[in-house]
Amino acid sequence: MRHAASSPAATPSTRGAGSRSVAAAVGLCKVYGEGETRVAALDDVSVxxxxxxxxxxxxxxxxxxxxxxxxxxxxxDFSSGSVRIGETELGGLDDRHLTRIRREKLGFIFQAFNLLPTLTALENILLPLQLAGRTADQDWLDTVVASVGLADRLQHRPSQLSGGQQQRVACARALASRPEIVFADEPTGNLDSRSGSEVLSFLAASVRELGQTVVMVTHDPVAASYAGRVVFLADGRIVDELHQPTADAVLARMKRFGTDQPA
Structure with missing residues (x-):
C-alpha cells in the first residue's frame, strides 16, 4: 500500500458505538495535489x-x-493517520494483504450491482467465497438467502431479475462470507423507491437480526433514516452526528451545510 501510517494520537469518538469497534479511523487525512492545487479530501477524521x-x-x-x-x-490509500479493521492496521499493508483483508473481513455493495451476467444469482452470491478459496457455511447461506427473499430466484441470471432483485443478490453476496463489516456506497442509487425500500429494510434487518455491521454512504435522507446513526461530513471533516434519525431530521441537518438538496 502506498500510504503512510502514523500512530493514533487520540481515541476516535465512541458515540453510538456497539459492543466493540469493528472499524476505526484516527486522524485520517487524504490529500490530493500540492501547493495551490492541494485539496484535503479528508482532514483529521476520527470515527x-x-x-x-x-x-x-x-x-x-x-x-x-x-x-x-x-x-x-x-x-x-490515505496520506496520514490510522485505519483499523478489527485489530489490523491497514497502513503499510501491501496489495496482497489488503486483498486478503477485503476478501476475508469485508463485504461490499455498490450503486452498480456488479453482477456477472453469465452466472446465476447463486453463483454470483458464492463468487467472492470461491475467489478466496473458502466454502460457504450452508446454514448461514440459507439464512442470508431467506432474509433477502431470493430462494425462488437462485437459478435466474441477472437479466431475468428486476433491479431490486439484482441489488438483493448483491446484498446476499456481501453477507455470504459473514464479513466483519459491510460497506455500501449509494446502494439504492439505481433503484426506484419501492425497490430501494426493500434493500434498505434488508440491510436494517441484517443489523438487527443477524448482528451485521453496515456502513452506508448515501445522499438520500430517507435512506439515511433506516440507519441507527448518521455521521455528517463537510469539507473533509466530521461536523455532526444524529442518532435514531428521521428523514426530516436528516434533511434539516443537511440544510445547515449550505445545501437544500444533499448530493
Whole structure:
C-alpha cells in the first residue's frame, strides 16, 4: 500500500458505538495535489463503527463521504493517520494483504450491482467465497438467502431479475462470507423507491437480526433514516452526528451545510 501510517494520537469518538469497534479511523487525512492545487479530501477524521451498528455517512457533494468509506475499506490509500479493521492496521499493508483483508473481513455493495451476467444469482452470491478459496457455511447461506427473499430466484441470471432483485443478490453476496463489516456506497442509487425500500429494510434487518455491521454512504435522507446513526461530513471533516434519525431530521441537518438538496 502506498500510504503512510502514523500512530493514533487520540481515541476516535465512541458515540453510538456497539459492543466493540469493528472499524476505526484516527486522524485520517487524504490529500490530493500540492501547493495551490492541494485539496484535503479528508482532514483529521476520527470515527469508529461498532459491532451490530448501522451507520449512514452523509454530506454535500465533495464533502469526503465516499473517500472516507474507500479509505476505511482499503480501496484507496490515505496520506496520514490510522485505519483499523478489527485489530489490523491497514497502513503499510501491501496489495496482497489488503486483498486478503477485503476478501476475508469485508463485504461490499455498490450503486452498480456488479453482477456477472453469465452466472446465476447463486453463483454470483458464492463468487467472492470461491475467489478466496473458502466454502460457504450452508446454514448461514440459507439464512442470508431467506432474509433477502431470493430462494425462488437462485437459478435466474441477472437479466431475468428486476433491479431490486439484482441489488438483493448483491446484498446476499456481501453477507455470504459473514464479513466483519459491510460497506455500501449509494446502494439504492439505481433503484426506484419501492425497490430501494426493500434493500434498505434488508440491510436494517441484517443489523438487527443477524448482528451485521453496515456502513452506508448515501445522499438520500430517507435512506439515511433506516440507519441507527448518521455521521455528517463537510469539507473533509466530521461536523455532526444524529442518532435514531428521521428523514426530516436528516434533511434539516443537511440544510445547515449550505445545501437544500444533499448530493
Amino acid at each position: 469508529q463503527f461498532g459491532r451490530g451498528e448501522f451507520t449512514a455517512i452523509m454530506g454535500p457533494s465533495g464533502s469526503g463521504k465516499s473517500t472516507l468509506m474507500h479509505c476505511m475499506a482499503g480501496l484507496d
